[in-house]
Amino acid sequence: MSQPTGSASLGHAQQQPAPPPPDLVEVTLTINGSPKTLHVAPWTSLLDALRLQLDLTGTKKGCDHGQCGACTVLVDGRRINSCLTLAVMQEGRAVTTIEGLARGDALHPMQEAFVEHDAFQCGYCTPGQICSAVGMLEEGRATTDDDIRELMSGNLCRCGAYPNIVAAIRQVMDAQATDAKGTDAKATNKAGGPS
């Protein structure tokens, strides 16, 4: 038997005009090293502000719900899902996106490692993976491949490039460890250690 159904949630409020869209708010952020002043609605996510207002489309929208990690950026060096924060909440903070990782023509070591290890196919989750990997190494919690897998599991890759992603991150992690050792050794020498 057929029965009419309605969107009950709206109920009698139907007759009332809806609240108007919110006014724009001025926000100043440091984006990839440069200060930017934006006029955004309070309901605009950092992700949409980046993609639509700043034309920084390297940061991807994969779900808009914090479930896939494609929108990962670094805020004051920490990795966050830019779809889960509003642009107005980041006033005064430093945001690094995928576009801000390379130094001129020189790719960031993580970007180079991703190319070398073929750590992507379609490339859509890639900026988020790379920003997340850079942030993860900064956290200093990963020592094994299993750690990398666990700490990178917030970044989905539908092409299934995971083993190559782990290999790429491993390479950068090992290179950083070697560099750190070299720096430590130098420091020890300077301090007048055994020579």
Next chain:
Amino acid sequence: MIAKPTIPDLLDQSPDRPGAQIGKPVSRVDGRLKVTGAAKYAAEFNTPGLVHGYILSSAVARGRILRMDTARALALPGVLQVFTHENRPSLPWFDRRWKDDDAPKGSPFRPLYDATIHHALQPIALVVAESFELARYAARLIHVEYEADPHQTDLQAASAAAFTPGKDKGGFEPPPKPRGDADRALAEAEVSVDLEFTQAVEHHNPMEMHASTVVYHNDGTLTVHDKTQGPLNTQTYVCNVFGLPKEAVRVISPFVGGAFGSGLRPQHQLFMAMLAATTLKRSVRVELSRPQMFSFGHRPETLQRVALGARKDGTLTAIIHEAVQETSQTENYVEVVVNWSGQQYKCDNVRLDYKLARMDTHTPLDQRAPGAATGVPALEIAMDELAARLGMDPLELRLRNYTEIDPNTGKPFSSKELRACFRQGAERFGWSRRNPVPRSMRQGRQLIGWGMATGVWDAMQGQASARARLGIDGTLTVGSATADIGPGTYTAMTQIAADVLGLPLDKVSFQLGDSNLPMAPLQGGSWTVSSVGSAVKAVCDRLRERLAKLATGLNDGPLKGLKAGDLDFAGGFLVARSDPSWRLSITEVMRANDLLVLEEEALSVPYYKAQMQHKAGTHSAVFAEVRVDEDLGTVQVTRVVSAVAAGRIINPKTARSQVMGAVVWGLGMALEEETMTDQRLGRFMNHDFAEYHIPVNADVHDIDVIFVEEHDEVVNPLGAKGVGEIGIVGVPAAIANAIYHATGKRICDLPITADKILEG
């Protein structure tokens, strides 16, 4: 001009020959664009004055819209229009105007056509506003009253009215006629198995959500950036639906964030963006939300039965494979599910049966290895069970019934190095050390199991064209209107072109994703290298011939009088094979002939005659190790070895990634992926990434890919079969069989979630 389809055209396959680029594991040529964020996808073409559309989806599964009140949405400043079935402009009535290159028989879905609701989440309105957030907000202010009709979304119930489809879709072959008497042979078999399988609905869920940006130009022409596996398919569809000449619509989609089949048909966001752009005369973007990614095609739910009979020595005497699959009320979506069971093994008594059942859902849609990924696992799980009942090694059972011809057609395979896959895969995995007894390996509370299975897919080729332009500086640009949804088409085509003309890779660029380029078929079914790659080879062969003629015709040149076949092309030079010190650069040849550019276009046509006389396929042997937690029922796939025979591999690096990624897909299919229907409401209930589980990094461990050597002179002039699908096909069964070996439980309902392991 049509390229001559001659067979001995096959290039020397050694990656060490002069000028070789094919066969080298080079990094992706578009890698830099992808890791810097510079690669632009459909929703990333920002343009002045761009407005945003947001789609409202139906709340009921079947029925009709009685009333829609859009006044509150329209009253908001910044909302430009709300499109519904009541105010849409005139749209074509004939089905054929709505057909696309991947449409099956039936009536394609027409968004906003009338008040009828065919399936849950059907798009019923488009709000267009100055900002994305405003459009989304306004969509929630639309009041809809429905009259809901009873729906049928239960395949078990719907299968009572299942029917046998015809040849209802391109690429679909109905099952062959029965051979022998399979039912009698089964009844009389010394050993037999008879199993029933269910395969859950799966959604493609590429990371990039479907989106279209339509840029409206002042002269009324449109540039369409669409998420598509074929820019020409998009162009034809929008021209037919909106009554536009091809010259007025250019599709430009250089990057596609995955698709796996979801971009084979134009999805409704394209229609919506076009509708708004042509009506409002504005540039419009419409992007689906992740839940709306569950509102169109999916891998169909399938019920199967596989029964096998054998003699005690393992010789198969009966194969029965029956499948019932869902389709919509309006189209006959079909895929090859059961035919593989007549092709894989030698057997005199075979009966294959394939039926469709209508449900109130959106029409299903090809998803990675459509049909094979559903049907082959059922056969391969049944083979494993048969091996267990025979007390025989599962690999030995497959070798016992190995076939060198396709029993369905009686034709020989164009090539089939599956034995080498078995041998090399088993060796790499350590299969000979397997104790056949279930539950024989454990570590603490972890049961360890080893399983294996075979994979198969077709090697296909379609017609395709390519255009090439060689400059006097030795730079080459080649283009074809194909797509690169992730396999590495840019890279593979660049390698093929560079290889033929002996150019360094950085002198060659390949263009795709543009409807102004020469014709290419949809990217799908693992046939892009075969189809478009052959066109690229053909057009570069033609340039090579012209250059050779020009060089050997130069009166005072060092190559005078030589034949084209006496020359190598390497490093930008034409080199005499007899004495490499005799050579001319491409620049020298062109300058001496007063040429600044050489241009060619070629159409590549399959070797129809040779291909008709053969069955062409890719094959694989997959070995998997699982650890099953006895208390929790959780499964970890700790090792997978996939040995693949797919002809010549153009780029072992990207091809390995494709197979590896497909193994991850197989893992998802075996253990995680399942779109569940709330039968009371007739709608999918887990329509986001939190509830629809795809494998994450922590789910994936060692994946080892082997490409066995395979030569094939029938499939195409490159001898390359393509690897997009073959990687997934054997994986679900190898994992299911490993779970059996670990636990002693034979689970035939995919995905094998923890509850099923704990239950039995």
